[in-house]
Amino acid sequence: MDNTAEYCCAYCGESNxxxxxFSAGTHQSYVEDCQVCCQPNILYVRIDEDTLDIEIDSAPES
Known part of the structure; x- marks a missing residue:
């Protein structure tokens, strides 16, 4: 099982x-700094329980 996923930075648009x-549940949110521009992104993670597909939305931290 792959424990990594990609998201686009809400500030610079670069892929991270x-x-x-997976033990944190199917709906998660946390702050992670962009690996390119170092700005904080709020990540909203959803994991499909049946397929384990991952969806991530990012938003700028206000």
Whole structure:
């Protein structure tokens, strides 16, 4: 099982990889700094329980 997923930075638009902790539940949110521009992104992670597909939305931290 792949525990990484990608999201686009809400500030610079660059692609970033992040580690997904499946034990934290199917709906997660946390702040992670962009690996390119270092701005904080709020990540909203959803994991499909049946297929384990991962969806991530990012938003700027206000």
């Amino acid at each position: 990889a992040t580690f997904i902790d």
